[in-house]
Amino acid sequence: MEQLDIKLLGREYRVACKPEEKEGLLAAVAYLDGKMRDLATKTSSAGERLAVMTALNISHEFLQLQRVGGFDIPTLKRRIENINGRLDTALAEQESLF
The missing domain is CATH 3.30.160.880 (Cell division protein ZapA protomer, N-terminal domain)
Structure with a gap:
């Protein structure tokens, strides 16, 4: 501690x-x-x-x-995965600039 x-x-x-x-x-x-x-x-x-x-x-x-059941964890996970996918795509496009 x-x-x-x-x-x-x-x-x-x-x-x-x-x-x-x-x-x-x-x-x-x-x-x-x-x-x-x-x-x-x-x-x-x-x-x-x-x-x-x-x-x-x-x-x-x-x-x-x-x-109310707290947070809808499956939906949050799907949204995070979607955002991660979009970030990966955007970063892949940017790699060609460097």
Whole structure:
């Protein structure tokens, strides 16, 4: 485990994480910070109340995704494969320029 300093609403926190989870944790921090800032501008909430309200909103979003079956993984995979194919074609066309 390594120690990682993060910032939420300008306040620093030290958390522990596995090196392989660092990127995901930093993405979660950015997401949470954005959600907290958004809610803070829309309400007069601050401190613990803001943290609880943000947690409730994120939990609600998560449960909504679960109720509707989450992401359609097969469709996402097909779209990614399609994009990869188009990129391969475009890159192959560009190779003749070099």
